[in-house]
Amino acid sequence: MKNRTTPGAQIAMYAVLIFLAALWLFPIGLAVYKSVQVGGWGNYDAVLTSETFDYWRAIGNSFLMAGSASILIMIVASLAGFAFSKLRFRGRKLLYSLLLGCLAVPIAAVVTPLFFSVNSVGLRDSYLGVIIPLAAFNSLMMLLIMKNHFDSIPDEIIEAASLDGAGLFRTFVRILLPLSGPTLATVGTLSFVYSWNEFLLPNLLLRSAEKFPVTQAISLLEFDRMSLEQISQLYAGLILMTIPSLIVYLVAQRYLQAGVTAGAVKS
């Protein structure tokens, strides 16, 4: 593609980009600076060896909950996405609309029944009690992405397989899943990031600090009347807790971008 812009326009465009990028990088740079302002790089060590806050435990908790939720989501969303896209059954359209209608339901609007039901089945303050609603609320967007993906695979593939006498489940596992690698990676990455970033659900359902994921464990670094050194340590802790997200971003940026656009472009 040839470049149609004049040099003057290019300078203006760069000016806009650089100004905005500076605005976006400023908070990040400032956070890094603040984390060493009082107490130096030793703040990072202080956070990692803190007695009130266990960094690796919080990271492990987040990994456990976000990881389990995204595996669960990949399973239920791909199974259902396949059926809604390729199988014909009574009530298919109605059920699909009923499910996708829930996309607009914010967790915040239904915290009372969520708390009550998780509590009454005895799952309050347990990992599973967070994983199930996490998976439930994130699975619908992923169902949409999976169904759109299966829609793009020609029906003939299924017909050919069923002539061979392969069962539906076998067709799904042997023929459709192998064609779905990138989409599954997208769904997995997006579910993982969204689940990792969730704050409301753990805050509602967990009380023991040793089960807190990173989003909730931030509070363990905050105190009343914090000294400047404690504030610097808090910044160090926040940066340390962002590192796993940065790694995911660097490794799976492609899938994250694909997921964000896949969920939005065709709905």
Added chain:
Amino acid sequence: MMRRIQPYLFVLPVTLLAGVLIYYAIGFTAWASFTDWNGLTEMNFIGFGNYVELYHDPLFWTALRNTLVFLVATIAIQAALGLLIAVIAKERLRGSSFFKAIFFLPIAMAPAIIATVFKYMLEANYGSINETLRALGVIDQGTVIQWLGADLGVWSIVFINVFQWMGFSMMIYYAALMSIPEELYEAAEIDGAGWWRRLRSITIPSLRGTTSVLIILGIVGALKTFDIVWLTTGGGPGGSTHFLSTLLYEERSNREAGYSSAIGMVILVIAFGLAMVQIKLANREGGKR
């Protein structure tokens, strides 16, 4: 027989997990909103009592106004900035993918962490933003700007949200821009249309459907917004920066489960209502992407 029920087995897990849980939660919220439930003891039916109380509660109107201001402001700002950057990025300047990566990065970061960073930066007395402004001489030494106070709090929250999510609008506009046929631009150029003219006559009309999608997602996203409010202003001072979601959460912890459920119903009605209106409007315009 097996062939008939097999499809249902595929959709059963997601239906049980998400469908049943979420519809149960909606039904429960609807029922509880007509009771005086405190979350622990029995529920007594009190008709529209909670809704009448909501109508007379100034905090509710503040929270509703803040939510709607946030909704309109974030959707408009994120769309405008996102489109601007996407249009520039499409010109394939050197380094534009680097810039895109910067703006997209906050999406991978937890809102809880971003909100906490901003809370300390925006703190009025020793927060970095006021300190920086004082050092640059923009404001006087003794001046204290209450970024998280009653007047500016909502706008600070809008800014934090734009920081977090603008890259989302950018990426979606960028994907849509890349799908506009190149021939359209070439033809326009032969006709002598300048950059601005091409933007107005080709780019923006082609993006109407994308903008609709962003508005729907923005509405849903605004009503879901909780952590960046809860972790910065916490709804304060004096409830002035509450959103519907944070007011609900606070009432729930004050043992007002019935009352908070009524707020939940208001959120659900707005979510479905606005989404429907937007879908209707988009369809009437031809539903073009």
